[in-house]
Amino acid sequence: xxxxxxxxxQVGKDFITITGPDVNHIxxxxxxxxxxxxxxxxxxxxxxxxxxxxxxDTFVQLDIQDAxxxxxxxxxxxxxxxxxxxxxxMETIIQKAxxxxxxxxxxxxxxxxxxxxxxxxxQAKVRRWQAVAESAAKQSKRSRIxxxxxxxxxxxxxxxxxxxxxxxxxxxxxxxxQSAAEAFRAIRTGDRISVMIGPEGGFSSEEIDTVRKKMQxxxxxxxxxxxxxAAITMMSALMLHLETMEQMEQLKQMxxxxxxxxxxxxxxx
Numbered sequence: 001x002x003x004x005x006x007x008x009x010q011v012g013k014d015f016i017t018i019t020g021p022d023v024n025h026i027x028x029x030x031x032x033x034x035x036x037x038x039x040x041x042x043x044x045x046x047x048x049x050x051x052x053x054x055x056x057d058t059f060v061q062l063d064i065q066d067a068x069x070x071x072x073x074x075x076x077x078x079x080x081x082x083x084x085x086x087x088x089x090m091e092t093i094i095q096k097a098x099x100x101x102x103x104x105x106x107x108x109x110x111x112x113x114x115x116x117x118x119x120x121x122x123q124a125k126v127r128r129w130q131a132v133a134e135s136a137a138k139q140s141k142r143s144r145i146x147x148x149x150x151x152x153x154x155x156x157x158x159x160x161x162x163x164x165x166x167x168x169x170x171x172x173x174x175x176x177x178q179s180a181a182e183a184f185r186a187i188r189t190g191d192r193i194s195v196m197i198g199p200e201g202g203f204s205s206e207e208i209d210t211v212r213k214k215m216q217x218x219x220x221x222x223x224x225x226x227x228x229x230a231a232i233t234m235m236s237a238l239m240l241h242l243e244t245m246e247q248m249e250q251l252k253q254m255x256x257x258x259x260x261x262x263x264x265x266x267x268x269x
Contacts, residue, residue: 001037001038001039001049001141002026002030002032002038002039002138003038003039003040003041003137003138003139003141003142004018004022004026004038004039004040004041004138005040005041005042005043005134005137005138005145006018006040006041006042006043007042007043008042008043008044010042011042011046011048014063014064015053015061015062015063015064016040016048016050016061016062016064017059017060017061017062018040018059018060018061018062019058019059022060023055023056023057023058023059023060026052026055026060027055027057027060032052032055033052033055034051034052034053034054034055035051035052036051036052037049037050037051037052037065038050038051038052038062039069039141040062041142041143041144043144045071045073045143045144046067046143047069047070047071047072047143048064048065048066048067048069049064049065049066049069050062050063050064050065051063051065071143072140072141072142072143073101073142073143073144074101074103074239074242074243074246075189075190075242075245075246076187076189076190076191076192076193076238076242077103077104077192077193078101078102078103078193078194078195078235078238079102079103079104079105079106079160079161079164079192079193079194079195080093080097080102080104080105080106080195080197080231080235081106081108081152081157081160081161081194081195081196081197082105082106082107082108082197082227082231083108083109083110083113083197083198083199083227084107084108084109084110084113084114084115084117084151084199085113085115085199085200085227085228086114086115086200089226089227089228090107090125090129091128091129091132092228093105093227093228093231093232094129094132094133094136094148095132095133095135095136096136096231096232096235097146097231097232097235098132098133098136098137098140098142098146099136099139099140100232100235100236100238100239101235101238101239101242102146102235103144103146103147104146104147104148104149105129105133105146105147105148105149106149106152106157106160107122107125107126107129107148107149107150107151107152108151108152108153108154108157108196109151109152109153109154110154110198110199110203110204110207111154111201111204111206111207112198112199112200112201112202112203112204113199113200113201114199114200114201117151122150122151123150125151126148126149126150126151129148130147130148133145133146133147133148154207154210157196158196158210158211158214160194161194161196161215162194162214162215163192163194164191164192164193164194165188165191165192165193166183166186166187166191166192166193166194166216167193167194167196167211167214167215167216168183168193168194168195168196168215168216168218168234169195169196169208169211169212169215169216169217169218170195170197170198170218170219170220170225170230170233170234171198171203171208171217171218171219172198172202172224172225173202173208174217174218174219175219176219177219177221179216179217179218179219180218180219180220182216183216183218184237184238184241187241187242187245189245189246189249193238194215195231195234195235195238196211196215197227197230197231197234198227198230199227200226200227220233220234
């Protein structure tokens with residue numbers, strides 16, 4: 001089932017209208033026909049199962065079949081503050097982070113970043129990275145397209161990361177896994193989580209001293225990970241932890257409801 005994203009004004013009571021570049025993709029690339037089923041998500045994160053009703057050169061009309069299909073977003077928002085990597089690794093990081101549930105991605109210029117972008121190149125890169133995020137969101141059936149922010153300097157990034165409830169910083173020179181275990185146990189449903197990933201050259205001593213005073217510095221094991229590996233490892237670990245936590249809470253609620261029903265039945269209510 002293919003995934004598409006629309007603005008709220010494109011969603012009607014019974015129909016959804018797709019316009020823009022997706023029309024050509026649906027009609028001439030995917031060669032879809034009336035009756036085929038697609039998944040559509042609005043800007044607000046509402047998900048719909050729809051069937052293709054009409055295809056024209058300027059719009060595709062969809063008939064809403066089900067407005068209550070299960071969403072795919074995590075119960076917590078994750079903000080990835082990623083130091084600028086070399087080559088095309090940023091695209092890989094964005095793609096995988098989106099698949100794993102990231103909410104927003106902030107490219108960060110740090111002291112030991114090999115890549116240095118002027119304003120013009122940075123703007124072009126961000127446009128390309130946002131397109132990568134959208135493509136990954138469609139592929140992974142996300143309910144929302146994560147935002148890729150303009151490049152920030154380290155001080156600005158730390159200021160934004162501090163707005164989150166949980167602030168995690170994997171660091172290659174940190175030893176022991178106890179801090180990581182404690183940090184994950186402290187996460188509550190609905191917490192906003194920031195993850196700060198350093199560059200190929202690592203955090204500078206000044207940078208790590210700054211975040212150590214304000215955030216939870218932790219280890220990802222005894223091996224030295226590349227910046228892209230560290231980002232994907234953190235996102236994978238968080239996704240599994242949050243999905244498990246959410247499922248356990250749902251099971252608790254189901255058991256509580258069952259017990260409540262049994263009590264009502266026993267009392268003759």
